[in-house]
Amino acid sequence: MTVILNQSFTGISIGAVLLLIALGLTLTFGQMGVINMAHGEFIMAGAYTTYVLQKSISSAGISLLVALPVAFVVAGLMGALLEWLLIRRLYTRPLDTLLVTWGVSLMLQQLARDVFGAPNVQTHAPDLLTDNVSVGGGITLANSRLFILGLALLCVLALTLILRTTPLGRRIRAVVQNRDLAEVSGIATGQVDRMTFFIGSGLAGVAGVALTLVGPIGPTMGTNYIVDAFLVVVVGGIGQLKGSVITAFALGVLQSVLEYSTTVSVAKVIVLVAIVAFLQWRPQGLYTLRTRSLA
């Protein structure tokens, strides 16, 4: 029982990482239909930002706190730039965005290799986050993972508030539901697209900061998570935050429990089979955004 509980907690923390990554994708893929393969490299940008900041700020705790907003802005600006340079030309061809952004991701990976070197680097976690909390019954929770969980939930909350209550959020939702109608209503859809991309990519940067707490930083770190994160959005349903939240934790726990009872590789295969089976039941994902588009 203890093992199962510990394993479930690991799963929840995997889910939190997935959620952080999938949040940005829910915006850019779920809401805008752009398959941004460079999202993984924005994660990497966030992680390297943390690494660079730690070189100049010696206190690990302060540098981590500074890194969160800085990484958000760095990755967000990269995303906005990418949208402005390439993606806005491709909104009518969503499948092609996948290949174009894959090309971008290859170049960004190589850039990271040239700037920071091919070997992985590491940051120091603040002392507070290296400890474990024991909650009794032989169950221990790593502080770093609790921190990521909290960060993920905070981001969900912030994103929900932005989308629900701010004028920008209203505009984003309007563009997603009916781009043409939004345009004739006087919304500058191009600006909204860029802002959406800024926020979505910025969240990838935040995810990158979180990932420095659980693993090494390297040029290919984004690729390890990107497919899983896309699956979260697919299963969660287009443009639905609650779908991504539920799916991320469900997949995280499923993966982690299966890993315990079988092996890592078998667990991956079973999770994929489960996803295909799930799509038989709900082809549009867990939650569906009703729009007037026929596609």
Next chain:
Amino acid sequence: MTTTTKPAEAVTPPPPQPSSRTPLLERLRVPGGFALGAVLLLAIAPLALSDFRLALLAKYLCYAIVAVGVSLAWGRGGLLVLGQGVFFGLGGYAMAMHLKLADAADTGEKLPDFMQLYGTGDTLPWWWEPFANPVFALAMTVILPMAVAALLGFLVFRRRVKGAYFAILSQALAAALSIWLVGQQATTGGTNGLTDMQGFFGYSLDDPVNQKMVYFVIAVVLLLLMALARQLFVSRYGELLIAVRDSEERVRFLGYNPANVKLVAYVVAAGMAGLAGALFVPAVGIISPALIGIVPSIGFVIGAAVGGRASLVGAVLGAVAVAWAQSTLSDAFPAGWTYFQGLLFVVAVGFLPGGLASLLTVARNRRKATTSSGSEVAV
């Protein structure tokens, strides 16, 4: 407005009759091009290239075979197949398993060499056993990928999961298979994959003459599959496939089932990738998870994208050209190649969606437009 009362036939001029005889040159274009390709591949290349370069060309032609399927599924059908590495791998592993077993039998061993190394007991895994039979193994190089594609395609297309969702699922499949293969060190060779093949159905692969034979087999298979794909393109099915790509809903309203149309393209493309994988093994001598994961799977698409996804010849030439560029440039400038590859994606897909082949079409249309009479252009 008195013109509206005029009878319709008076308003619309009769359409210009297409000339009953197309020019000879136009009629000979396809068979002539095919013959030219055959002469180039089967006569000129083996004479002009050294053994080493011919072996490299054999490898590129395997990628070209995959590109034939990509052109069918993606170019014509609009199905972005990002998991062709899965089918390439299934075909390759099926072939490699047979070759390893045949090698082991030749030396009187019961197990392939790598299994003895990892010490997993002295019994062959049950799912290896049938691959000792050459006919079964050869059949499986095509049947296995087609079966997997049929299963995934059936489940996915039936529920109208499409576009990006399909692309991501096919990509996830590639990731899952390569991760699984890495995990099964004892029975699949793990990260190393299956390598060090000695013989090919009784012929030693060390002999340059036999390597040349492998090249000829690959070239002939490529030509045959191109002919097959070409027949599919011009058939009724080919028209239907384009119709599904351009407007799936309308095809459904016309009484066809788009799911079946897409399924056929996906399954045929998978079979071609499987065959390519099977031929890749004797030509290159290795099959490993690194050759079939997400990165190579997207690589299979890039060649077709650069050459022209909708054009069969464009896709094939693109695949060969990109593979050639990769091996020459990545040796000289490993870092530079990655930037170039990324740029290739961005430019080819983003700004030249028809690939290099579309440049030719544009040029031909322009020539036609200038030579034909002005009235015809106006209509």
